[in-house]
Amino acid sequence: MNKQTTLVSEDEIHAYVDGVLAEHRRDEIDRLLETDHALATLVSDYFSLNSMLHDRFDRVLQEPLPQRLKMQDEVSANSAPGVAKVDAGRGPAANWTKFARFAAALVLGIGIGVGGMMSPPARDMMMSAGDSTPLRHVSLTKDEAFARQSAIAYVTYAPMVTRPVEVGADQEEELVKWLSSRLGTDVHAPVLTRVGFNLMGGRLLPGDEGPIAQFMYHDANGERITLNVSHRKVSSDVTAFKLYQDGSVNVFYWVDGDFGYAVSGAISRAQLLAVSHDVYEQLTARNGQGTRQ
Amino acid sequence: MDHAPRLRRYARALIRNQELADDLVQDTLERALRHTDKFQSGTDLRAWLFTIMHNVFANQARRADARAVHLSVDEDPLDESQFAVASRDTQSLEMRDLDYALQRLPVDQRQVVLLVGLEDMTYAEVALALEIPLGTVMSRLSRGRERLRALMAGKQDGVQLKVVR
Numbered sequence: 001m002n003k004q005t006t007l008v009s010e011d012e013i014h015a016y017v018d019g020v021l022a023e024h025r026r027d028e029i030d031r032l033l034e035t036d037h038a039l040a041t042l043v044s045d046y047f048s049l050n051s052m053l054h055d056r057f058d059r060v061l062q063e064p065l066p067q068r069l070k071m072q073d074e075v076s077a078n079s080a081p082g083v084a085k086v087d088a089g090r091g092p093a094a095n096w097t098k099f100a101r102f103a104a105a106l107v108l109g110i111g112i113g114v115g116g117m118m119s120p121p122a123r124d125m126m127m128s129a130g131d132s133t134p135l136r137h138v139s140l141t142k143d144e145a146f147a148r149q150s151a152i153a154y155v156t157y158a159p160m161v162t163r164p165v166e167v168g169a170d171q172e173e174e175l176v177k178w179l180s181s182r183l184g185t186d187v188h189a190p191v192l193t194r195v196g197f198n199l200m201g202g203r204l205l206p207g208d209e210g211p212i213a214q215f216m217y218h219d220a221n222g223e224r225i226t227l228n229v230s231h232r233k234v235s236s237d238v239t240a241f242k243l244y245q246d247g248s249v250n251v252f253y254w255v256d257g258d259f260g261y262a263v264s265g266a267i268s269r270a271q272l273l274a275v276s277h278d279v280y281e282q283l284t285a286r287n288g289q290g291t292r293q
Numbered sequence: 294m295d296h297a298p299r300l301r302r303y304a305r306a307l308i309r310n311q312e313l314a315d316d317l318v319q320d321t322l323e324r325a326l327r328h329t330d331k332f333q334s335g336t337d338l339r340a341w342l343f344t345i346m347h348n349v350f351a352n353q354a355r356r357a358d359a360r361a362v363h364l365s366v367d368e369d370p371l372d373e374s375q376f377a378v379a380s381r382d383t384q385s386l387e388m389r390d391l392d393y394a395l396q397r398l399p400v401d402q403r404q405v406v407l408l409v410g411l412e413d414m415t416y417a418e419v420a421l422a423l424e425i426p427l428g429t430v431m432s433r434l435s436r437g438r439e440r441l442r443a444l445m446a447g448k449q450d451g452v453q454l455k456v457v458r
Contacts, residue, residue, distance in 0.1 A: 010435045018409055020416070045442045050410040052445075053306065056388045057411055060302040066315055069297055069322070163298065 007032065008039065017046040061162060143260065145208060147244035147253040150228040150262035153205050153214055154249055158224040158266075165201030165216050175202050179213040183231040185258065189215045190227070190282040195275050197225060209233055225265035225272070227279055232258050241276055243269065252276040256284065296342055297322065299412065304346070306407050307400075309392055317353065321346040343412075343422035347404065354400070394444035402437030405430055
């Protein structure tokens, strides 16, 4: 359209704006922009189109997902009295959960499973399990299933850049209130600064036994860990810490009265154990009355 | 992972009407779930989801045409509620112009402009997601951006941008 089109092709202008132009050409265009005002205006308009699109629509990322696209839906369906499973194809919520699991398997590439690798049949089971029932792992005990699920949730959410948590630590009070109401019991986010971790926030996850609260923490290096808390239907005595390992993810899990706990992270076992002890001490101090002998 | 919010953002920009946009995301996720076996492990999940979304969208648009249900903003009176809060600041005027201009773009150009400008996909990723050649991506991007720019400047098709002063 202008004289510069003989020097710079349209494709190059777009590639420049989108930051994919080879560096030497980028430099040449940079120099050209200093003298060619028409080109500079065009480029600047294209830049501002991109930024306007983000200004206008990025807010959608922050909006809470509507009920029908939300995985928490399944949780409410699941926790209804006597409802132990999600009906097949009953709307997107169940599907969404299934999808989250599917995606979790993809994050891992080959998937995680007992012993670190998941065999193809096991993966098929995981993919198809949601058709009629929530994910079942026949070979795992309930506690192991919880640990495994925590590992999956960890690899699903910990690497997220944009929204690793649903509610941030800046709204801790709201977070705790929300999670407590969904779990039907008081839950607390322990303070883990002593072992070097700060609360980032949390989210609610569906579990085989009802909703699970997930708190996420990070340390100064950006390393993330999660604490998952489940509210168990059947109370039991406190158990010892058990270790579950899936690839690079270690999970320490234990049961204390009505609660199941799982601390997951891709950090050393010693470090994760220290965190787990800290969690245990704080939560036992809080929940000490009543649930345990 | 976080694909649902991104699919939502893109759908909202593409169709604008929030209900219809969420329908599209929902249908996309459901379809993805029914066809997980078709996903090639190790390939780009996001591109795969966007491909599905475009197929779903194309089908919806076809059906909508037949039923004379409009996905276009032209028959969708300005959705005031969406802007009720933002309408006080001056930026919202520009945003409204943008919405309006976007809906004036032919849908194939709109898709490319949004995937590149909003979804930050590379041209190759767009070609993959839309299942079109790279050259087509470039020409749609070029035409789409130029048209959008002109629309935003209020000088094409005699379109009166709804700038209220």
